Amino acid sequence: MNSHPDHAGDTDRVPFARPEISAEAQRAAATVLASGWVTTGPEVAEFEREFAAEVGAAHAVAVSSCTAAIEIALRTLHLPRGARVLTSTLTFCGAVHAIVHAGLRPVLVDIDPRTMMPDPQTVAEAVRRSGPADAMVVLHFAGHPAPVEDLARGAGLPLTRVVEDAAHALGTSVGTRPVGAISAAACFSFYATKNLAIGEGGMITTDDGALAVRARSASLHGMSQDAWTRYQPGGGWRYSVDGPGLKANMTDVQAAIGRAQLPHLDSWQRRRAELADRYRAALAPIPGITSPEAPAEGRHAWHLYVVRVTPDFGVHRDEVVRRLGERGIGCSVHFIPTHHHRYFQDSLGPEIRGAFPVADAVFDQVLSLPLYPGLRDDQVDRVCAEIADLRARHLPPLHGATAGGPVR
Numbered sequence: 001m002n003s004h005p006d007h008a009g010d011t012d013r014v015p016f017a018r019p020e021i022s023a024e025a026q027r028a029a030a031t032v033l034a035s036g037w038v039t040t041g042p043e044v045a046e047f048e049r050e051f052a053a054e055v056g057a058a059h060a061v062a063v064s065s066c067t068a069a070i071e072i073a074l075r076t077l078h079l080p081r082g083a084r085v086l087t088s089t090l091t092f093c094g095a096v097h098a099i100v101h102a103g104l105r106p107v108l109v110d111i112d113p114r115t116m117m118p119d120p121q122t123v124a125e126a127v128r129r130s131g132p133a134d135a136m137v138v139l140h141f142a143g144h145p146a147p148v149e150d151l152a153r154g155a156g157l158p159l160t161r162v163v164e165d166a167a168h169a170l171g172t173s174v175g176t177r178p179v180g181a182i183s184a185a186a187c188f189s190f191y192a193t194k195n196l197a198i199g200e201g202g203m204i205t206t207d208d209g210a211l212a213v214r215a216r217s218a219s220l221h222g223m224s225q226d227a228w229t230r231y232q233p234g235g236g237w238r239y240s241v242d243g244p245g246l247k248a249n250m251t252d253v254q255a256a257i258g259r260a261q262l263p264h265l266d267s268w269q270r271r272r273a274e275l276a277d278r279y280r281a282a283l284a285p286i287p288g289i290t291s292p293e294a295p296a297e298g299r300h301a302w303h304l305y306v307v308r309v310t311p312d313f314g315v316h317r318d319e320v321v322r323r324l325g326e327r328g329i330g331c332s333v334h335f336i337p338t339h340h341h342r343y344f345q346d347s348l349g350p351e352i353r354g355a356f357p358v359a360d361a362v363f364d365q366v367l368s369l370p371l372y373p374g375l376r377d378d379q380v381d382r383v384c385a386e387i388a389d390l391r392a393r394h395l396p397p398l399h400g401a402t403a404g405g406p407v408r
Contacts, residue, residue: 014379016330018372019197020268025260032256040226043252047259048203051188054262055170055180057205059212062250063219066167066189069202070098070137072248073163073185076214079104083134086126086155087165088118089337089352090359091139095165096338099137106348107133108338110356114293116306116366117141120154122358127155129355135161140169140179142292142334142368143195143301148174148182159183160208170195171269171301181207185215190254193372195268195303196261201254214243221245271373272302275380279305279369282384286391288313304334308365314394317367320387327386332368 032038044062052060063069074085081103087096089108099106109118109126117139118126127133133155140146152162159182166172167189169179180186185208190201204215220226222245229235280291290308294300309317321331337359338344339352369383 013328014330014370014375014383016332016368016370017193018374019192019199020261020264020373021197021257022261022264024263025257028256028260029253032252035252038253039251040220040249041252043255043259044250047250047255047262050259050262051203052180052205054265055186055188055205056178057181057186058207059205059209061204061212061215061219062255063202063204063215064248064250065094065200066165066187066191066202067094067098068219068246068248069185069187069189069204070095070163070165071102071246072215072218073187073204073206073211074099074102074104074135074137075218075244076211077135077161077163077184079134084130084132086118086123086133086136087338088139088141089339089356090116090141090335090362091165091338092167092335093338093341093344095137095139095167096344100347104135106338106344108344108348108352108356110358111362113358113362115141115144115146116362117144117146118151120147120150123151123154129351133157135163137163137165138183139165139167140172140301142304142306143168143172144292145169145172145174145179145295145298145300152183163187167191167194168303169301170303171265171272171299173299175298180205184208185211190258195272195301196258196265198254198257198261201250201258217243218245219248221247268373269301272371273300275371275375276300276302276305278377278380279307279371279384282381283307283387286313286384286388288391289387302371305369305371306334307367307369308362309367310365313391315390317365320367320390323390324383324386329383329386330370333363333366334368335363337363 048060048062083104084107085099085104086107090111096106107130110122112119136155138146162183164183164186166179166186172179185204185206188203190198222241222243223239225239283289288310
């Protein structure tokens with residue numbers, strides 16, 4: 001195989017992500033489709049029970065996405081409209097939209113360059129800049145455990161005012177505690193690229209039974225009963241609406257897939273950890289490539305493998321993405337900082353410009369490499385060899401290419 005083709009053929013391609021959908025999941029979906037009941041029903045209830053047990057939480061509420069989960073979890077806290085909610089600026093835009101859609105005001109926080117997450121100092125600085133916080137959304141970036149309790153102390157908040165964005169964190173442990181019941185609520189994702197892929201879907205987990213009841217109602221327009229309960233023989237058709245809600249329920253088709261995927265999670269997680277170790281060893285000798293740190297305590301879920309392409313590499317991150325793409329290797333960037341987006345610049349005010357120097361510097365360097373259980377050892381080796389070759393050859397920028405620096 002030519003190691004440097006101008007245009008890699010399909011057999012040479014290493015996609016950035018590929019969902020693992022087990023044979024059992026495919027059969028489970030077909031069974032539900034043939035059952036006559038495909039929306040929220042018994043499969044969802046069983047998936048909630050099994051998932052809660054997986055993460056060590058007393059309750060789980062299945063919803064349509066992690067974004068919906070964060071919004072609903074925040075709504076259950078009954079914060080006043082416009083309340084300040086801290087969150088990392090280096091996060092997916094949907095997580096910040098969830099704060100906005102809950103009627104609250106995002107307060108962005110700069111990051112630690114090693115973990116690419118806020119730390120107690122940057123949280124405390126955000127509070128000094130913007131005033132006392134009413135709540136916080138903590139992101140476990142890439143699957144690295146965030147110090148939830150330390151962050152809460154830095155913000156001056158009780159854990160009952162903290163919601164975890166655990167979209168990357170199924171399989172993450174903070175110390176000895178699995179992410180799932182550390183704070184008021186943890187919010188998981190089953191998007192196609194996630195560690196437990198369904199295609200779409202989310203889950204809220206909590207030890208607070210009252211919060212779970214409120215979340216379940218909020219996911220169904222604020223109604224007191226779902227359709228499965230109402231439409232069963234002997235079920236009552238009446239329901240009440242006691243609070244605001246949205247359409248955010250999970251279907252039995254999704255839940256059946258999730259249930260069938262769940263027994264594979266441990267083996268998939270072990271494979272992710274093996275691949276992360278292989279990347280770390282192969283990339284260590286390459287100047288200008290900084291690999292993510294394994295946590296000193298707890299467990300990393302390795303949802304993403306995010307390296308930094310520093311100036312010592314000699315080729316800008318954007319050029320690395322371009323050149324790897326020419327060789328059939330898919331990469332991505334996580335994330336465009338929230339304060340770089342026009343909508344949030346306009347809605348949060350001019351004071352956010354220039355307020356996050358670490359996130360600006362990190363964004364100019366971060367590069368997410370392929371990582372999924374089906375990735376082969378030789379494919380990891382090839383990705384690393386291509387990166388090493390780029391460094392050795394110091395390829396000049398293509399004509400017209402820009403440095404791709406942070407938005408000002």
